[in-house]
Amino acid sequence: MSDLLPVAEAQARLLAAARPLPPETLPLAEAIGRWAAEPVLARRTQPARDLSAMDGYALRFADLPGPVRVIGESAAGRPFAGLVGAGEATRIFTGAAMPDGADVVMVQEEARRDGALLMLDGEGPTRVGANIRRQGLDFHEGDTLVAAGERLTPARLAVAATGGVGAVTVRRRVRVAIAATGDELAEPGAAPLPDRLPESNRLLLRALLSDLPVEIVDLGILPDRLDTLTAAFTWVEADVLVTTGGASVGDHDLVRPALIAAGAAIDFWRIALRPGKPLMAGWRRDEQRGEMAVLGLPGNPVSAFVTGLLFVKPMVARLAGAAQPLPTTTRAVLGEALPPNGPRTDYMRAELRDGHAYVAAIQDSSMLRTLARAGCLIVREPNAPAAERGDSAEVLVIA
Numbered sequence: 001m002s003d004l005l006p007v008a009e010a011q012a013r014l015l016a017a018a019r020p021l022p023p024e025t026l027p028l029a030e031a032i033g034r035w036a037a038e039p040v041l042a043r044r045t046q047p048a049r050d051l052s053a054m055d056g057y058a059l060r061f062a063d064l065p066g067p068v069r070v071i072g073e074s075a076a077g078r079p080f081a082g083l084v085g086a087g088e089a090t091r092i093f094t095g096a097a098m099p100d101g102a103d104v105v106m107v108q109e110e111a112r113r114d115g116a117l118l119m120l121d122g123e124g125p126t127r128v129g130a131n132i133r134r135q136g137l138d139f140h141e142g143d144t145l146v147a148a149g150e151r152l153t154p155a156r157l158a159v160a161a162t163g164g165v166g167a168v169t170v171r172r173r174v175r176v177a178i179a180a181t182g183d184e185l186a187e188p189g190a191a192p193l194p195d196r197l198p199e200s201n202r203l204l205l206r207a208l209l210s211d212l213p214v215e216i217v218d219l220g221i222l223p224d225r226l227d228t229l230t231a232a233f234t235w236v237e238a239d240v241l242v243t244t245g246g247a248s249v250g251d252h253d254l255v256r257p258a259l260i261a262a263g264a265a266i267d268f269w270r271i272a273l274r275p276g277k278p279l280m281a282g283w284r285r286d287e288q289r290g291e292m293a294v295l296g297l298p299g300n301p302v303s304a305f306v307t308g309l310l311f312v313k314p315m316v317a318r319l320a321g322a323a324q325p326l327p328t329t330t331r332a333v334l335g336e337a338l339p340p341n342g343p344r345t346d347y348m349r350a351e352l353r354d355g356h357a358y359v360a361a362i363q364d365s366s367m368l369r370t371l372a373r374a375g376c377l378i379v380r381e382p383n384a385p386a387a388e389r390g391d392s393a394e395v396l397v398i399a
């Protein structure tokens with residue numbers, strides 16, 4: 001068992017061999033959730049000039065507390081054309097350009113106005129420059145707003161738009177083919193039969209990938225037959241092929257021989273992970289059709305979920321151009337003690353309440369209800385010693 005490939009090594013090996021897909025340039029609104037393939041550079045300075053941060057009056061600090069004379073108005077998009085001289089002010093609104101000559105904004109709540117005459121009526125601004133957003137406060141033309149390999153999150157799309165950028169270069173959508181295998185499986189929703197199990201892994205994986213830029217090819221439920229599996233794996237055209245089931249060592253576990261018969265080279269099979277040990281990974285490389293990554297997930301639904309999180313999602317994200325495709329963990333306090341861990345990295349289903357993680361009593365990898373209730377997976381390193389209630393633990397938040 002100790003010669004099983006460690007999880008981090010398996011991930012690194014797979015991701016190192018994955019090359020991001022070809023680029024395409026898209027309008028910002030179509031690039032939501034993609035990864036930038038090139039740095040996104042500001043084409044303008046923000047703010048382009050000094051602006052008021054408040055509604056009030058623009059004047060000279062030295063003239064406070066007044067009285068001063070209001071000689072015009074500066075509104076957002078409609079600047080005041082003249083100069084604010086000594087003893088003068090303009091009405092000004094949030095986002096409007098500061099008129100030349102003025103060096104402070106007095107908020108209107110602290111002003112008293114009588115016709116054209118204006119007086120301070122309150123504490124007032126305490127320094128030159130108060131309530132002014134300086135030119136370039138946010139960024140300057142030429143600044144990198146999004147680095148290559150960073151995801152185009154809502155905030156990054158918004159900053160790109162503010163930077164005067166209309167389109168970004170990203171990687172094309174990842175085509176992911178998903179197949180379930182197993183003679184016992186029935187289409188979900190079909191009338192229950194005694195020896196048939198409703199198939200759930202394709203839905204699970206589709207949902208896991210739903211926040212990534214994918215195009216799903218559903219290969220359906222394939223029977224435990226070498227010829228059928230081989231044909232499906234030979235003809236499928238995708239960037240990633242994900243199978244579930246048939247990955248272990250039983251007589252009906254035919255995914256590996258079928259992949260090999262279909263021309264795929266298996267890079268590794270079986271890793272030091274629980275659940276998910278029988279994971280297999282490789283590539284089908286083809287002169288005409290290019291490269292297809294192959295991930296053979298174990299059939300047990302929780303094993304498929306964990307390997308989906310740790311391998312399928314990162315692989316898809318890497319092909320989509322992510323510089324950091326691996327899931328990030330955080331820490332929680334153990335709500336109860338844990339026994340020492342065995343030789344595989346363990347991902348234990350646990351409920352999260354008040355920052356404490358309460359591990360599920362039975363961790364059998366077939367049990368979806370405990371997965372459905374779990375808010376996190378407690379990550380336990382190989383051979384970790386027993387842990388006490390109150391200890392800090394690494395967790396992967398899943399809900």
Ligand SMILES: Nc1nc2c(c(=O)[nH]1)N[C@H]1C(S)=C(S)[C@@H](COP(=O)(O)OP(=O)(O)OC[C@H]3O[C@@H](n4cnc5c(N)ncnc54)[C@H](O)[C@@H]3O)O[C@H]1N2
Nearest residue numbers: 180182199200201245246247248253277298299300301303
């Ligand atoms: N002698 C050994 N037996 C097993 C080993 C081993 O090392 N030696 N490993 C075990 C581990 S760990 C796992 S995990 C399973 C995984 O095996 P397979 O990938 O071959 O999965 P199957 O046998 O096809 O299915 C396992 C289980 O999951 C159900 N299943 C499969 N596909 C689906 C699906 N799409 N939707 C819902 N449920 C599914 C299937 O009916 C089985 O009950 O092997 C152990 N055995």
Ligand code: MOO
Nearest residue numbers: 275276277303365
């Ligand atoms: O690795 Mo299996 O996935 O432990 O049940």
